[in-house]
Amino acid sequence: MFVFNTSQPDTGFKMVLMLLAMLTVCSAVPQDLYGKMFIFPQETNTAHVRLTTSRQDLRNVTVCLRSFTDLRRGHSLFSLATPSVDNDFQIYKDDAHDQMNLHVRNHYVYFAGQNYKLNTWHSLCSTWDSASGLAQLWLDGKPSSWKLSSKSSINGPIIIVLGQEQDTHGGGFVLMESFAGMLSDVHMWDYTISPCEIQNYMDDLSFPPGNVLNWRALEFQIIGTVLIGDKQKSCY
Numbered sequence: 001m002f003v004f005n006t007s008q009p010d011t012g013f014k015m016v017l018m019l020l021a022m023l024t025v026c027s028a029v030p031q032d033l034y035g036k037m038f039i040f041p042q043e044t045n046t047a048h049v050r051l052t053t054s055r056q057d058l059r060n061v062t063v064c065l066r067s068f069t070d071l072r073r074g075h076s077l078f079s080l081a082t083p084s085v086d087n088d089f090q091i092y093k094d095d096a097h098d099q100m101n102l103h104v105r106n107h108y109v110y111f112a113g114q115n116y117k118l119n120t121w122h123s124l125c126s127t128w129d130s131a132s133g134l135a136q137l138w139l140d141g142k143p144s145s146w147k148l149s150s151k152s153s154i155n156g157p158i159i160i161v162l163g164q165e166q167d168t169h170g171g172g173f174v175l176m177e178s179f180a181g182m183l184s185d186v187h188m189w190d191y192t193i194s195p196c197e198i199q200n201y202m203d204d205l206s207f208p209p210g211n212v213l214n215w216r217a218l219e220f221q222i223i224g225t226v227l228i229g230d231k232q233k234s235c236y
Contacts, residue, residue, distance in 0.1 A: 030217040037184035039227040040163050045175040047224030048163035055190055055212045056156030061089055062189040064125040064201050069181030070118045076165035076177055077124065080158060083169045088154050090165065091126050102135055104128050105150035111137040123202045127192040141202040143195070160213070162186065163226060184231055188213035
């Protein structure tokens with residue numbers, strides 16, 4: 001917390017500018033988060049991580065991530081919005097215990113029969129191809145059936161958020177849609193990666209890192225109470 005001397009307002013103003021400049025530089029430097037995780041320790045309508053990418057037009061998408069939570073209610077796992085479409089690409093855990101939802105260009109499809117247990121690390125990938133409109137979900141190595149989604153491409157400017165669902169471009173957060181728990185190993189590609197590559201991601205083997213978002217070289221900004229911690233591993 002800064003305490004400004006009211007008799008020298010210019011000094012305080014310069015300090016704020018310097019702090020903002022430092023934060024901007026830090027958030028713009030890619031970080032290798034191997035072995036790390038984002039920790040969302042409480043339910044809020046503010047705390048989130050904004051991910052940065054230079055890619056602003058997408059015809060195809062694959063997103064992979066790992067999650068751990070004890071939330072019984074619905075919550076957002078990945079939210080990509082543009083000014084004209086708030087749910088341009090969103091992965092959402094539904095209130096129903098066995099259902100995951102995917103929104104592409106505000107076109108909603110659901111995947112039932114998903115074994116999304118509480119207090120367990122899950123590996124999740126979702127793919128979408130605009131030429132066919134087909135979308136698919138993989139959870140812990142098991143693929144879903146194909147579902148017909150949007151056939152139109154995503155056009156930026158793009159804002160990507162972890163921890164909240166965007167109901168407006170970069171905002172409109174609602175507490176009861178927020179995520180609490182841990183997220184890790186977030187990758188995003190501008191093409192649909194192969195089933196073998198998805199399986200390798202699931203098994204934590206070698207796979208091509210995301211060319212839109214890469215966990216090993218991630219540009220991001222943390223807003224609110226979100227921590228970076230070492231990913232917990234089992235001891236044998």
